[in-house]
Amino acid sequence: MSKDDSKLETVTFYPHGDEKIKNSSSNIASAPTMGKKLNYFKWILSSWTHPGEEVKGAKWYGIVTIVAELLVFFGALYRFFHVLVKNSFFGTNINNIFYVLNGGKSNIAELLVYLKLFIFSLIAAAIIIGGTYLVSRYLVSGKKENFWAYTNRITHYSGINVILTLVILVLGLFGVAGRAISLLTLFALAIFGIAVLVAVISRSNEEGLDRVYAGIVTALVIGLGFFIFYLLSSEIIMKVISFGVQVFMMMMGGGLQ
Numbered sequence: 001m002s003k004d005d006s007k008l009e010t011v012t013f014y015p016h017g018d019e020k021i022k023n024s025s026s027n028i029a030s031a032p033t034m035g036k037k038l039n040y041f042k043w044i045l046s047s048w049t050h051p052g053e054e055v056k057g058a059k060w061y062g063i064v065t066i067v068a069e070l071l072v073f074f075g076a077l078y079r080f081f082h083v084l085v086k087n088s089f090f091g092t093n094i095n096n097i098f099y100v101l102n103g104g105k106s107n108i109a110e111l112l113v114y115l116k117l118f119i120f121s122l123i124a125a126a127i128i129i130g131g132t133y134l135v136s137r138y139l140v141s142g143k144k145e146n147f148w149a150y151t152n153r154i155t156h157y158s159g160i161n162v163i164l165t166l167v168i169l170v171l172g173l174f175g176v177a178g179r180a181i182s183l184l185t186l187f188a189l190a191i192f193g194i195a196v197l198v199a200v201i202s203r204s205n206e207e208g209l210d211r212v213y214a215g216i217v218t219a220l221v222i223g224l225g226f227f228i229f230y231l232l233s234s235e236i237i238m239k240v241i242s243f244g245v246q247v248f249m250m251m252m253g254g255g256l257q
């Protein structure tokens with residue numbers, strides 16, 4: 001075989017059926033792409049264009065992205081409720097509302113309410129990511145993937161949530177589209193849940209749990225995380241509802257006199 005024929009054989013995917021050589025060549029060709037560590041902004045961009053790709057990044061990428069998304073989200077809620085309350089019958093005295101929600105213990109009640117919700121969200125995220133990491137590591141694949149790499153994969157899979165969070169921020173700044181903010185929030189939570197599920201079952205093999213059972217266990221852990229958040233924040237939620245009903249009744253009573 002001539003030198004030119006050898007080159008032609010390589011280009012035509014090895015017609016002689018040498019699968020080993022074919023796979024080795026393919027892996028060598030793709031290795032630089034898989035092994036390249038991207039900077040943070042390229043990593044985020046990659047999560048928008050090809051979220052399912054396996055890309056390398058610093059171990060802090062995933063954690064920082066999740067924390068930043070939560071900070072932006074609660075910042076958007078802060079601004080949204082400020083504009084909403086300012087333009088409603090509550091007037092501009094918004095801190096009195098949060099003073100009641102916080103149990104009347106501090107003059108910075110509004111900040112404390114958002115801080116509590118932020119911390120509760122971090123706890124829920126830690127339960128979901130930490131719990132499913134243990135499922136993936138010890139029940140599903142057995143692959144020695146560290147926690148930071150696992151978190152990076154989840155965040156990369158759910159990279160579109162960065163865009164959704166920024167959209168929520170824009171809506172919150174103008175204090176409009178409360179329903180849209182609610183729907184986008186639910187959509188972002190669904191994407192996060194799907195990303196966690198994919199992160200686990202994509203590593204399943206014959207030695208671990210079946211993919212169906214792995215998915216069920218993962219879904220239970222995700223549900224546990226959301227339930228813990230509900231338990232932690234339910235007091236604030238109930239106070240919001242109770243306070244809103246009381247103010248509405250007072251306004252109705254004043255209007256009837």
